[in-house]
Amino acid sequence: MLHWFNYLFILIFTAGLFLLLVLDSRKMILYALGSVLLMAFVINVQIWPFTFALSKLITGMMAAIILHTSPPVPAQSVLGAGRTGKVFRATALAFGLVLIVFSVPTVSSFLSVNPEQLLISLFMMVCGFIQLGISQNPYRVFLGLITVFLGFEFIYGSLERSLLINGMFAAVDLLIALVGSYLINNSFEDKEE
């Protein structure tokens, strides 16, 4: 770890991920994702140039807000929207996080990526995969895709700093959010003849 206080940021980051997965309120989900991205920014800015770290925060927030503008869709989770589903999602995330915590030292030395960055990116990817895996709600699916890609970008950004590739990542994130928002809005319009 770079600094002892990063533990605190990672703790808030993890709590944000749990809330992202468990909460039903769209507003709260937006706040949770915002806090996750903010904590990621605080960690990234210690390693990356300020503008580069900021670009990831802004892209993530813009994608989340674009997706948030779509109307709410009734929950269609495979496991239901009830308490059992929430417990399952939280448990799945907890197991994923434990697995990552144990594998981070090896992977970190293998990829030569800072452990904090690796930890947050893998946490985000696991959280995204859980959303993709168990939800059929388009909002959740697109949110899951954005979460996975943002997580991947934190690792990949440490490996490859090319302006073009990182610009394209930002475009992919925003396009996912736009397509998701279009798709959800589209489903609420009058039926095509």
Added chain:
Amino acid sequence: MNAPIIWIILPMVVSAILLFFLEKSRIVITIGLITSALLAIFALFQPIGHVLKVGPISIDIIPELSFLGRAFLLENSDRFTLCLIFFTLTLFIGGLKVANQPAKFVPLGLAIASVMTAALSVQPFLYSAVFVEFAVLLMIPLVTVRGTMPDKGVIRFLIYLSMAMPFILFAGWILSGAQASPSDETWRALAALFLSVGFAQWLAVFPFHSWVSQFSQAVSPYFSSFIFSLLPVVTLLIVLDYVSSLVWLREAGYLSPIIRTVGIIMIVTSGIWAAVEQDLKRLVSYTVLYETGFALLLISIQSNTSISLLYQSFVPRILGLSLFGLSLSILNGHGSSLLVDDLKSKVKNFPFITISILISLLGIIGLPLFAGFSYKYESLRMIGGDGAAPIIWIMIGMIGFLISAIRVFSKATIPSTEKWEIHESIIEIVFLCLGSLILVLIGWIPQVTQGLISGLITNLPVLK
């Protein structure tokens, strides 16, 4: 003028303009048709890197366009691919009205073709993964219907194809490290693993194929056949370029057996599913898996002849799929169900649709005198040199598809007391007859298409 401006930026600009005129569908279709046809013809006849002289004006077609330190490179060897992409688009825009599909296909189709071309031309090559992701995202608005929630199949399509991007990018990063220390086996193995997972997701290779049938069931058969005509072909070309550029990978002893086994599994499983499939929309997806299986077999042979054959096979494949999609779309447009059981005596009302479905199916199977025969026969002949077992398995897959064609034929021609009454319109009959005729002619005189294509196929990827 740079070639990427012509084949990437121009269609994108036209697409953006057309988005504002969607209400005027006739104009949108006409402009889209002219643009895509011109781009296909231009790719067919104009050598890249040469000067184009039109009266007093001379335009130098430069192959490269630099952008933010990276480049888009379209060379003469890419003309076949360009021709294929824009010819496919022309074909589908041409049949749009007949298939009774919305005009949004035109701008989205142009944008998809443009992004696919960018995916094939971007340097370094690993960035192609991001462009394919853009294309996939553009396909989502194309296949969704207003007023309905996106289907499970569409969501799965998006997830599976999107997940390929991180795998391929990560493999690309590992490879750049592995090239610095080529002796490191661990890095190579890891790169090969990531690449194979990414490519398997793109090509819907077993075991990442489950979305294909769900997707084709969920969307219009016309759009699914367009996507399945373009996406697997472009991704196959990207795979070939990747493998060709990595000497250690193409020389690896495990490459050919793995690709061949996966190809055979795809042919057998898709054949078995096709034999028992009730929904004709889902049958479209099995034909794609079957064709991809054959494409993998040809890649596994790793010779110049097999790769040349693979390129040639794209033409009957795209034509067969487009005719299949068009027939199903017209049938659906007449309010008919697309279940095999509901085809009872349909030959009396829809004789041309029934015949077109059969011709496209038999062409895809590779029966003698039909479009896919020449290259499927050649593939079997090449594979046969290594023993009889693969041939037997492939034949099982082919028989499965033949059973499905026979089921369609027997259901559609069940005798009934109903009188003959053709419900197809003249324009539908013209399109269906034209498509069927081209497919049959390709089967009868394959050397004509081979002659046309062989001039364009230069600098094939080297796999051995």
